[in-house]
Amino acid sequence: MTTAPLTSPPRVQRLRSVVRHCLAESRPVVQIVFLMRFVVGAVCAVSDGDDWSVPGVLVGALAMTCAVMAAYLLNGVMDIAEDRANGSQRPIARGDLPVRVAAGVVWFLSGVALFLAVFVSGEFWLVALSLCMGYAYSVPPLAAKRRTATSAATVIVLGASSYLAGAVSAGGEIPRGPLLFCGLLALWMGFVGAVTKDLSDITGDRAGGRRTIAVVYGERAARMFAAVSAVVLGGAGLLLGLHTGPALLAGAVPLALGAGWVVLRCLWPDANRARGPYRAFMVTQYAANTGLAAGLLVGG
The missing domain is CATH 1.20.120 (Four Helix Bundle (Hemerythrin (Met), subunit A))
Structure with a gap:
């Protein structure tokens, strides 16, 4: 008598696939460096003699990570034609992550980011600014990605926001x-x-x-x-x-x-x-x- 191998239900498998593809589309290497900026901001605040607020840092880091992931997923949604012309192998360009699903995840992550930021004093507006920069970068009519000057301006603001968010989440300043x-x-x-x-x-x-x-x-x-x-x-x-x-x-x-x-x-x-x-x-x-x-x- 043989026992059939245990397999996950189809819905669980689909969910795992969506999560895996969303993580790949949001570029883990980039997400990690954004998290590093947040940590640097927190360390700067602590080095100035402020008390370390561990819950604030953890919640704040999760909020900012969700915001940045939403921004990069949105970019993937809006860049399908260019990515395919460039031979990109990211999930949306390959067709492994449907645009409709990715767009839904963008809305979900944006909502989670704003919800979590409410519980960290001073971070809400920085998270909101990061989401706005992600939208402005990818979506018309501004679509800052179309010109180097506007593209540079949005990523500079996004990077600076990550440093500042780390500091305020730790309860201090840089x-x-x-x-x-x-x-x-x-x-x-x-x-x-x-x-x-x-x-x-x-x-x-x-x-x-x-x-x-x-x-x-x-x-x-x-x-x-x-x-x-x-x-x-x-x-x-x-x-x-x-x-x-x-x-x-x-x-x-x-x-x-x-x-x-x-x-x-x-x-x-x-x-x-x-x-x-x-x-x-x-x-x-x-x-x-x-x-x-x-x-x-x-x-x-």
Whole structure:
């Protein structure tokens, strides 16, 4: 006598599939770095001598994570044509995650984010701002993604909101020095990340009628812009760290080194690694945020 293997009911299987595809569509690597920004903001507040509000940080982190996931899912919903033209393998572009289902999850996550933020003093408006930036980035009539300047502005605000949300969730504020450095890291997102991201998406962006630097002025101009921005921001971070002290230097050194890496990838591109500059940007912000948090914890 054989026993049939236990299987989950069809509804449970479908739910698991939707959750798995939504997580993939919202880009876990990006979600983690947004969470890191939130944690850095909380660490900044604690390093300033404020008491650590553990429940506030946990609830606040979940609220902001839901908001950012909603923003990236919405982007996937609105970017189907461009993503398919660029050969994207994300679930919505592949057809594995139906647009209608993804849109429903966007509404659900947005509601959860706002609901949770109500319980964290000062975070509600930051979560609401993040949701608005996600909407403005992807949805007409603004559709900030269509131009590099507006795209950069929205991601800068989204990044800055994550740092501030971490601080208010911890029950404090970010001191002047770390606040300036967090601002540099937010600018890094807009002036380096938003530009290098487009380098591998020129075909789809042109097909979608976007007016990015890479589409309007060419790939070479976009690479030069990203390289110059990386040098300026990396140098500014290093000067700020040298002026302020070891805690900020722990984040400034990885930022400066990463800026050099971005320059190399931009000015001496590898034809087989179109996303090389963007990967250099991404690894750099991981290292800089980790270094800043570690420096503040040790120094505090």
